[in-house]
Amino acid sequence: MSIFQAIFLGALQGLGEFLPISSSAHLIIFPWLFGWKEHSLVFDVALHLGTLLAVLVYFWRDYFEIIVKGITHPSSEKGKLLWFIVVATIPGALFGYLFENTVENVFRKQYLLIAIVLALFGIVLYYVDKNAKSKIGMSEMNIIHATLIGISQAFALFPGISRSGITMTTGLLLGLKKETAAKFSFLMSAPIILGAGAVSLMKNIHNVTSQFSSFATGFFTSAVVGFLAIHFLLEIVRKSGFKIFAYYRFVLATIIFVVFFLRM
Template identity: 50%
Template sequence: MLLFIAIVLGIVQGLGEFLPISSSAHLIIVRWLFGWDPIIAQVGGNIDIALDVALHVGTLLAVLIYFFQDWLELVINGLTKGLKSKEGRMFWYLVLATIPGGVAGLLFESVIDKYIRSEPLIIAGGLAVMGIVLYYVDKNSPQRIKFENITFKQTMLIGFAQALALIPGVSRSGITMTTGRWLGLSREASAKFSFLLATPIIAGAALKHTPDIIHNVTSPLFMVGTITSAIVGLLCISLLLKYLQRNNFAIFAVYRILLAVVIVCVYFVRGA
């Protein structure tokens, strides 16, 4: 049963991390809807943490593999040419844009985890509100800025917006892509920048549990969760970038609102 749960959650993480629909909200809601938390808790030990880390390691591998050439050029130029080249500037833009989200995580993540992250109605509210905002911004914003022309000011605004992803249901990719569109970035540029900006955040989320990774890396549960989320994440990145070349974000906005309605209905049918 645990391996089946790991596969399902790996699929959910691989999709939710890169689509603007909130991976954390989906992981919480899927476990809540199917009543998997007691099953996971019965195993005891650090299995819950190990599974969460495995899912993050998988999506980290996905973004590193897909954007390996991009990151190689960014790092080399950033460390050798600095601000003198476009790739070098983008590297340092990404580094600085990561700081607001990282600081916000250190200051508020434990509080949010303790008091509101697992509240279905708060998650539903975050999904619905962000879905409406995503639709409105995407529909009314121009597509005039390509990825290579993103400015320092724009990267920092997206970086500060990323901190809002701590609110359940908002979605890290959702808020960064929405902010990018509001600033006039093309849909594809917004998605690519969001994915690159996600890399250090996902890495931080995974690597802060390095002892758990070392302890569980050979366990079947860890391997299944990691491999599943990595494969699904890779496919998701590729398909979304192609999809956004000719389509808008409307389908994701509608999905978020419909899911929010389902969550609210289930919540009250179950009597909370």
């Protein structure tokens, strides 16, 4: 893998992990579009650990307060948020443990299927953004909100769905304010990224040294771009919502269809 490819894929992961556009779909589609070889599992670990660093650095004060309050004052707003994150993490972690390999094998080279999922979820994202009644702030969230958002996160295994997209969309459907849905989605991303990254790293730790250059490049790029993507999305949400990402999904799905049929 060249340094350019490592930087490019790292940027895709950094953007796709936090913007509602699906990082997994992008990491499958763009190497196919450019005719690149499939990247290794070690490189995939680097990308995920990079985005984990991004969210931890961006929200370090929030995480610190959430953990401290969760232990010392569990009935406070920050204290409750710790347990909301724990509850929301369980369905995605369980579903990933049971079905990740199966889903990955089904979708790995099904480019048209990924395009269809991108477009369909784009429609959902557009509709929910336009019609959701955003009234509930972070202080008004309850365990039901957290549970349902956590269950929705399980569907992020399917390339094209987007973990951030499905959790934010579910939050909006439940009445959360757009900024609240986005922030809770980011906060709950750390445990699931950490779990997936740790498991993959343990399985592939012996290959890190031999691929250190691409590993370090992908890690650094996804961390920096992921940090910027979080800030970018929060600003976009404050001003205009999620429609722009629905349009992007439609454009990308169209490109996939055109390229697929031209190559037949």
